Amino acid sequence: MARSKEFNENEVLQKAMELFWKQGYEKTSMQDLVEYMGIHRRSIYDTFGDKHSLFVKTLQRYDNQIEAKITTHVNTQESPCKAIRQLFMLAILRDELEPVGCLAVNSAVELSLHDFEVRELVSNSFSKTEQLLYALVQKGQKTGEVSSQFEAKKLSDLLHNSLVGLRVLAKTTNDKKKLEGIIDMTLSMLK
Template sequence: MARPKEFDEHNAVDAAMRAFWSAGYEATSTQDLCAATGLGRSSIYNTFTSKHDLFDRALQHYITVKNATLFDILDSDAPARERIGAVLRLAADAPDSEPAGCLVVNSIVELGPHDADVNACLLADQERRLDALTATIVSGQRTGEFAADREPRAIAQFLTATISGMRVAARGGADHATLAAIADTAMGCL
């Protein structure tokens, strides 16, 4: 008879997510995952089957958590310009309790070019975020908050690239004032 799990799988995935977010996929060893989750090697492999499986679960967890906040902002009743400003501020105001940067951006660079499954997950995530940003821009164009002569999808792609750049800058050590200035500049371009 198999022994029952004596740990919270959700907490283990969250801890692994932070380890991958901090160091990247390749640089995070099984020992690092054991230290982060508090689990033994056998518990990790019995539950998640492989480092890659645990990474997939951690990446999905990250996407779910981060997108929930993003979509809450974009789906609110606030004016479109305020919603876009809030999204940019969210990127500038990352909590100190989180690793710097973005697990999605890191994974695009590290794994996207050669891991088809991870790349498909990242592309699907990107499309969902672009769709939500595009809808907000269209809404703002209808109300006159944004110029109607600009392509909404192109603006959404600009915002996505700006936010990704802010995450890279944060990973490189940019302070809050720098990130806030980037957000303000992006808002000025709209």
């Protein structure tokens, strides 16, 4: 008879995500995961597979959480420019318990050159954000809220690049005025 799990799978997966987010994939050992997640090594293997499989599951979880934040904070904005601003603000405002920066960007920098599966997950995540920005720019250009001086696709690609850069910069400074100034300057191209 199989033993029942003595832990909540979602809670320990959240802990694994936090640890990978703080330390990165390479720096996080299985022993680190055992200690941080508070479960036995065998339970990790039985429930999530090896370290890489666990990491992939945490990236998927992170992507789902970001989608939920976007649905709650960005997609509820009536104005395309306000929605774009809110998306940028999500990159710099964080829950005090969250690690600094963005797990997807961290993973892209650390692993995407040599880990196809991670590269695909990050690429898909980035693609969703690019599509959202493109839709918002197009909507803004149709309503006149966003200048039609630039092609919507090129403008949304530039915005996405700026957003990724902002996510990296947010790891190095907690100067909110500086980060908000960068957002203001970036979004000034929408006018």
